[in-house]
Amino acid sequence: RDGVLLITGASSGIGAATARSAAREGYKLVLAARSSDKLTALAQELGPENVLTCQLDVTNMEQQQAMVEQALETFGRLDAVFANAGRGGSPGGFSGADHDAWREMILTNVYGVGLTLQACLPALKRSKGHVLLTGSAAGRATIPGSMYSATKWAVTGIGYNLREELRGTGMRVTLIEPGMVDTPFFDEPPEHALEDRDIASAVIYALSQPAHVDVNEILVRPTPPVE
Ligand code: NJP
Numbered sequence: 187r188d189g190v191l192l193i194t195g196a197s198s199g200i201g202a203a204t205a206r207s208a209a210r211e212g213y214k215l216v217l218a219a220r221s222s223d224k225l226t227a228l229a230q231e232l233g234p235e236n237v238l239t240c241q242l243d244v245t246n247m248e249q250q251q252a253m254v255e256q257a258l259e260t261f262g263r264l265d266a267v268f269a270n271a272g273r274g275g276s277p278g279g280f281s282g283a284d285h286d287a288w289r290e291m292i293l294t295n296v297y298g299v300g301l302t303l304q305a306c307l308p309a310l311k312r313s314k315g316h317v318l319l320t321g322s323a324a325g326r327a328t329i330p331g332s333m334y335s336a337t338k339w340a341v342t343g344i345g346y347n348l349r350e351e352l353r354g355t356g357m358r359v360t361l362i363e364p365g366m367v368d369t370p371f372f373d374e375p376p377e378h379a380l381e382d383r384d385i386a387s388a389v390i391y392a393l394s395q396p397a398h399v400d401v402n403e404i405l406v407r408p409t410p411p412v413e
Contacts, residue, residue: 190261191393192216192253194244194302195271197224199369200320203382204268204389205232211390216257216264218242219271244271244298250305257309264309266393269302270320270362272337274371279331288333295337299344314356314397318389319345323365323407349402358400360392365407380408 191208195201197219205215209232217225218240225239238260242249257264272295276287299319310317325338345361352359368379384406392401 189265189393190214190216190257190263191266191268192218192257192264192306193268193270194218194242194298195320196228197221199371200364200367200382200385201268201270202228203386204270205237207383207386207390208393209233209236211394213266214261216240216253216261218244218253244302245293247301247305250301254305254309263313264306264315265313266316266318267302267306267310268318268320268362268389269299270318271298271302272320274334276333280333281331283331283333291334292337295334296340296344299341303344303348310357311355316358316360316393317348317352318360318362318392321345321361321363321403323363323405325361325363326405345403356397360389360401361403362388362392363403363405365405378408378411380406 191213193201193205196205196217205217205228208215215237217228217237219225220241220243222241229237229239238257240253240256242253273291275291276283319341321341322338324335325342329335342361345359349359362385364385366376366379367382367385368375369382388404388406392404395401
């Protein structure tokens with residue numbers, strides 16, 4: 187494959203695992219997150235000649251646009267975008283949660299995804315490209331009182347609405363919906379969880395389908411523990 191894949195939230199967890207899998211598949215990569223040291227280390231590991239790193243906060247449109255400009259200058263095209271950056275926080279339900287923590291989470295998980303799409307769509311339209319979004323199993327079901335779950339319902343809505351907006355363009359939209367995954371998302375490693383590379387496999391599956399196959403959604407949960 188000689189495609190160019192841009193990943194937000196590439197500095198750890200699902201994004202970094204997807205970068206590793208996509209590099210093995212031969213993709214050129216644009217890796218974005220706030221932690222430039224982690225991105226630089228990952229680029230060194232993957233072979234810096236095929237990797238562009240971009241330090242950005244997804245809630246900043248100027249930085250998103252600069253990322254796309256740099257990507258086009260470096261690789262000349264953009265074939266796929268994995269809008270994956272996201273954060274959790276504010277447990278405690280709507281009546282008990284720290285409402286100040288909601289703001290950053292909503293801005294990152296919802297507004298940030300919208301900005302990534304708006305910045306990338308012109309280049310993706312030229313290549314009849316592929317958009318992948320990290321939603322969540324929590325974007326289909328409820329974690330009662332969870333604003334995090336609500337932000338991921340919003341990502342599900344972004345995916346459905348974007349697919350309608352792009353109908354007839356040859357472009358594809360895939361919602362990746364993980365159950366619990368053992369990543370730095372959690373302060374303590376969860377007891378029963380998927381590995382980050384399990385989700386990377388789902389991304390590569392969707393990306394590697396022929397042009398007439400549009401994988402709409404992939405929901406991956408850990409197998410329930412043996413009783
Ligand atoms: O977590 P983590 P995951 N601007 O913390 C980046 C969803 N999900 O891989 O900026 C730019 O290792 C952050 O980088 P940095 C989850 O909601 C997870 O599990 O350097 N980047 C890092 O690279 C999220 O959407 C589970 O701090 C920002 C990345 O995002 C996605 O999976 C279950 C940023 C987070 O990596 C990846 O999370 C599920 C910003 N403002 C959905 N804020 C799960 N782990 O169980 C954060 O259903 N990042």
